[in-house]
Amino acid sequence: MRAGSSLSHRSGAEALIVCAAGAALGWFVGGLLHPVVGVVMGVVAAANGAVSGWRQVYDWRSGWGVAAFVIDSTWAVVPVAVGLLAHLVAAVSRLRSRSPGYEPSLSRRQNRHVYRRGAHLQKGFAFTVGNVISSAGDVTRARRRKLITDHEAVHVWQARTFGPLYLVLYLLWVIAGAVYGVVVWLRRGRRDPLGKVIESCSYYLNPFEWWAYSRDDLWPPPGLIAGFGWRSPAVRPLSAKRARPLTPSTPPSRVPHDHPSA
Numbered sequence: 001m002r003a004g005s006s007l008s009h010r011s012g013a014e015a016l017i018v019c020a021a022g023a024a025l026g027w028f029v030g031g032l033l034h035p036v037v038g039v040v041m042g043v044v045a046a047a048n049g050a051v052s053g054w055r056q057v058y059d060w061r062s063g064w065g066v067a068a069f070v071i072d073s074t075w076a077v078v079p080v081a082v083g084l085l086a087h088l089v090a091a092v093s094r095l096r097s098r099s100p101g102y103e104p105s106l107s108r109r110q111n112r113h114v115y116r117r118g119a120h121l122q123k124g125f126a127f128t129v130g131n132v133i134s135s136a137g138d139v140t141r142a143r144r145r146k147l148i149t150d151h152e153a154v155h156v157w158q159a160r161t162f163g164p165l166y167l168v169l170y171l172l173w174v175i176a177g178a179v180y181g182v183v184v185w186l187r188r189g190r191r192d193p194l195g196k197v198i199e200s201c202s203y204y205l206n207p208f209e210w211w212a213y214s215r216d217d218l219w220p221p222p223g224l225i226a227g228f229g230w231r232s233p234a235v236r237p238l239s240a241k242r243a244r245p246l247t248p249s250t251p252p253s254r255v256p257h258d259h260p261s262a
């Protein structure tokens with residue numbers, strides 16, 4: 001019991017400190033734009049700091065962990081705010097006595113939150129918004145675990161890289177891809193199911209997905225219509241990067257930091 005209570009004391013202290021530091025950062029940076037923006041950013045960063053500090057998700061011993069916290073509290077506060085909704089979905093399911101399956105083994109000191117269940121758009125697909133990965137599924141299976149570390153975690157860092165533009169760019173591609181999919185379907189003589197062509201254009205060929213599937217060494221993905229779209233992977237798979245011996249100047253291989261065109 002004593003070990004457990006000292007752990008929760010440490011979690012409580014970290015929650016308070018990260019909440020206060022996030023609030024100060026968000027409020028200061030947002031305040032440079034407008035006082036109201038400062039208050040809103042401070043509130044979002046405080047909420048993210050409280051839950052992330054309590055769960056000890058930021059890896060303070062690594063520059064990437066510190067960067068993740070600073071970016072989440074400032075530049076990426078919009079996707080992080082949407083991610084708070086995924087925490088809310090998890091909290092509601094807990095209230096209904098259905099555990100959302102929070103997974104510390106994929107979250108603690110790994111700069112992200114992972115739920116086995118919770119928010120999702122499509123059954124069977126994991127769903128990532130901001131720094132929260134929901135519907136991770138049975139992560140005791142190696143393939144499912146790799147989906148989280150090598151694909152979904154890439155989306156977490158994409159959101160940090162593109163900040164307020166991330167969701168807008170992603171959604172714009174989905175819409176444009178759907179329209180383009182209908183055109184392609186007609187031009188190919190309607191020989192493939194329309195839904196599959198639209199899914200290929202708006203989802204699989206989305207550069208953010210091309211990038212993430214490539215990192216997971218899964219390009220072309222099984223769901224993509226054969227011979228459709230990008231021929232080769234956008235970036236090297238993380239598994240190949242891990243296999244390379246690390247030199248002291250090499251950043252942690254689990255952190256995707258390349259641009260897809262790199």
Ligand SMILES: [Zn+2]
Binds near residue numbers: 151152209212
């Ligand atoms: Zn994805």
